[in-house]
Amino acid sequence: MLTLGNGDVRRILDGREKEVLNVVREAYLRHADEQTSLPHSVFLRFPDDTRNRIIGLPAYLGGPRPLAGMKWIASFPGNVANGLERASAAIILNSMQTGQPVALVEGSTISARRTAASAALAAAALPPADGRETGVALIGCGVINFEVLRFLLAVRPELADITVFDLDAGRAEAFRDRSAAEFGGDGRVVRVAESVEAALSAHRLVSLATTAGVPHLDLRDCRPGTLVLGVSLRDVTVEGVLQAVNVVDDPDHVCRAATSVHLAETRVGDRSFIHGTLGELLREESPGHRDERRPTLFSPFGLGVLDLALAGLVLSEARVAGIGTEVTGFLPEPQASGATAAS
Structure with missing residues (x-):
């Protein structure tokens, strides 16, 4: 062996x-x-x-x-x-x-890189309708979001404005410095947001990778047409889930273990709010587009x-x-x- x-x-x-x-x-x-x-x-x-x-x-x-x-x-x-x-x-x-x-x-x-690759594939499969996206907000400054940033830049090298936020200000600053050192070429700027609300509203591409055990964000601060990569699965409130366009990796797997999507299913009694899977999107010959009026939430359970x-x-x-x-x-x-x- x-x-x-x-x-x-x-x-x-x-x-x-x-x-x-x-x-x-x-x-x-x-x-x-x-x-x-x-x-x-x-x-x-x-x-x-x-x-x-x-x-x-x-x-x-x-x-x-x-x-x-x-x-x-x-x-x-x-x-x-x-x-x-x-x-x-x-x-x-x-x-x-x-x-x-x-x-x-x-x-x-x-584990970290397959998670990040999933997020990057979702971002590539769900570009903004107007085709313009120059920045990303990363909420949660740990290993996962660092890898998410690495893989996002592999599929979206035009992302030049990077905003980060963590409840631990020291972790956010260290993450900013490391990101700037590794990815700061080509005119990229990495900055720390003053609040989670500021991070959510900074760009139309957001990655959530926190250790939250219960939902705490309703996505009201997101711009219309934002793609939220809900990597950590338990950040978004039921109201936030139900108001979003929802894409998952596998409905049977993600609707378990008190994820935000699972809590939404429990609230409404069905999965009609789930609009599709990443696998279905990847089958398409050309990328789809996000809803311009509301957030799109990608929730990968991690297969x-x-x-x-x-x-x-x-x-x-x-x-x-x-x-x-x-x-x-x-x-x-x-x-x-x-x-x-x-x-």
């Missing part, structure tokens, strides 16, 4: 945003074409602890090189104050011939097939480049043909 650590994964994926976008796009299309198996995610929560959780995402992705496996991802927001990343993850890939595990891949970078797709890319490239550590003796030794299995 091959093990690939975070450094290995980053070495393979860094600078390959276009390829990552293509892999994630293909996974969405295969899911839309029912070439996947995607059981609901399993949420492990703890007594007297409503903040921390670990989620298991089993999945199968069909195609010429089918993949099966599972991502096991922990979210412990308190880690940030101790200098650790909020999320940590491991991805197991299994052989489709034997079912045996063939790789253990560190998954935090994969395990996306993690598999990127982990499969990492594993394939690692084998070619000789990257990673092969662990021997992890599985039982093969029995001789015809031997009796132990009871």
